Amino acid sequence: MGEDFFQGYKGRALEVLKKFNVRVWGQASIETSRGNFAGTVLPRAENDDDRHIVLKIPTGYNVGIDVDNILEMKETGYKKANYKIPEKEFPFTEGLPRVKLIGTGGTIASRLDYRTGAVIPAFSPGELYGAVPELADICNLTTEKVFAVFSENMGPDQYKKLAVAIGKEIENGIDGIVIGHGTDTLHHTAAALTYMVQNPPVPIVLVGSQRSSDRPSSDAALNLMHACYTAGHSDIAEVMVCMFGPTSDEYALLHRGTRVRKMHSSYRSTFRTIGDTPLAMVTRKGVRPIKTDCNPRRKDKKATIVPCFEEKVAMVYYYPNMQPDMIDSLVDNGYKGIIIAGTGLGHVNIPLYPSLKRARDKGVAVYMTVQTLWGYVQMFVYETGREMMALGVIPAENMLPEVAYIKLGWALGQTSDLEEVKRIMLAPINSDITRREPYNGYLVYQGGVPEVEEFIRKFRK
Ligand code: ASP
Numbered sequence: 001m002g003e004d005f006f007q008g009y010k011g012r013a014l015e016v017l018k019k020f021n022v023r024v025w026g027q028a029s030i031e032t033s034r035g036n037f038a039g040t041v042l043p044r045a046e047n048d049d050d051r052h053i054v055l056k057i058p059t060g061y062n063v064g065i066d067v068d069n070i071l072e073m074k075e076t077g078y079k080k081a082n083y084k085i086p087e088k089e090f091p092f093t094e095g096l097p098r099v100k101l102i103g104t105g106g107t108i109a110s111r112l113d114y115r116t117g118a119v120i121p122a123f124s125p126g127e128l129y130g131a132v133p134e135l136a137d138i139c140n141l142t143t144e145k146v147f148a149v150f151s152e153n154m155g156p157d158q159y160k161k162l163a164v165a166i167g168k169e170i171e172n173g174i175d176g177i178v179i180g181h182g183t184d185t186l187h188h189t190a191a192a193l194t195y196m197v198q199n200p201p202v203p204i205v206l207v208g209s210q211r212s213s214d215r216p217s218s219d220a221a222l223n224l225m226h227a228c229y230t231a232g233h234s235d236i237a238e239v240m241v242c243m244f245g246p247t248s249d250e251y252a253l254l255h256r257g258t259r260v261r262k263m264h265s266s267y268r269s270t271f272r273t274i275g276d277t278p279l280a281m282v283t284r285k286g287v288r289p290i291k292t293d294c295n296p297r298r299k300d301k302k303a304t305i306v307p308c309f310e311e312k313v314a315m316v317y318y319y320p321n322m323q324p325d326m327i328d329s330l331v332d333n334g335y336k337g338i339i340i341a342g343t344g345l346g347h348v349n350i351p352l353y354p355s356l357k358r359a360r361d362k363g364v365a366v367y368m369t370v371q372t373l374w375g376y377v378q379m380f381v382y383e384t385g386r387e388m389m390a391l392g393v394i395p396a397e398n399m400l401p402e403v404a405y406i407k408l409g410w411a412l413g414q415t416s417d418l419e420e421v422k423r424i425m426l427a428p429i430n431s432d433i434t435r436r437e438p439y440n441g442y443l444v445y446q447g448g449v450p451e452v453e454e455f456i457r458k459f460r461k
Helices: 011-020 125-131 156-171 186-196 220-233 325-332 350-361 383-390 401-414 418-426 450-459
Strands: 026-032 035-041 052-056 062-066 070-078 098-103 111-113 118-120 140-145 176-180 204-207 239-244 252-256 260-262 271-273 280-282 287-289 313-317 337-342 365-370
Touching: 011 052, 011 070, 026 052, 026 062, 035 062, 098 156, 098 220, 156 176, 156 186, 176 220, 186 204, 186 239, 186 260, 186 401, 204 220, 220 239, 220 252, 220 280, 220 287, 239 271, 252 271, 313 325, 313 401, 325 350, 337 401, 350 365, 350 383, 365 401, 365 418, 401 418
Parallel strands: 098 140, 098 176, 176 204, 204 239, 313 337, 337 365
Antiparallel strands: 026 035, 026 070, 035 052, 052 062, 111 118, 239 252, 252 280, 260 271, 280 287
């Protein structure tokens, strides 16, 4: 059999490709009843439909073109892609800090699988170095792939394994740790590691990328460089997230693991510190602190690893007309803790009250956070808040809902004594609860407002 020039195409789509003499990996210009397209024809997977031709267009996005709309199609070139990235041994440079990169998966460790068009976690840490040789000027890097999952598949087991792996690295005297991770739940893992790795002597930097490395606008390389720089050279010995600051690649921001959240589904500048300012700015040349109250780097090799997590904890996002059976079913299913993301200052409707009382009577820990994300739970302001507290709902100050969820899982993993759980929950750890929001701790872009327009123009080139 000769080479398969129509990989994965079948039925109508295959007929159309053959009719116009266009092959997979061909550069095609396509005229359709909906406009014209140009790009590379990608292979399709076995079980994809037979009605679309998939093109990778110059922006890096893949588009599916309905074959019924195609009027004319021409192959203008042909270039079979080779996406194998060479795996290289990392060179050792005397005098540079030693950094360990722990790979868990996500886009930062992905490349496109052209059989299926999907992004797959197949980019080993060794390949990462092959792709970003600049890393060798920043640190002496060793790598270890502990998982290869998209971040929605991270959970307590992975958090615990990561915490133990980090503990070992610290014991062995590493100068800094970078964790490559999918961005979607990067902030959950950052919170989990903040709790599970207490008082680390070195920086622990979580990093991801919003756009996979085969795309011209990928943030993978720069994020990795910034993260490695931070891990090796910064004096901040905390669990942090390092990602694009503005939408351009001018600098990255370091966010505390307990105050950070993914806020945009596609922007590279998706991570924001909520209710505070970021910890620092970082370029490849240096780290510029924004906050000064950081845990400083130390020479000892000690951290307290607390790899505990109770899985029967839930987070409930309140919506108007939520029915009490939502709470009842959690209690009936053996849940030991519930974080509510309530409206405004921390509210749910009156019909839920008896269920909340029942939860408390059955020994379930119930904490209130706010779905506004910014600001504090305030249950003294309205009568209803006071009533809910009397039913046993505990306000979680300005802890972010996801952070409260992780902290409650961690606290209940250590003890079932609800008083002790409360002590753990309400004792601030790495700014998960802060006494007040600084004046510049609430910033959300609002287009149309002069000062914001000026700010955006400055950074959007
Ligand atoms: N879905 C991916 C993940 O979170 C996206 C990313 O890596 O940014 O694993």
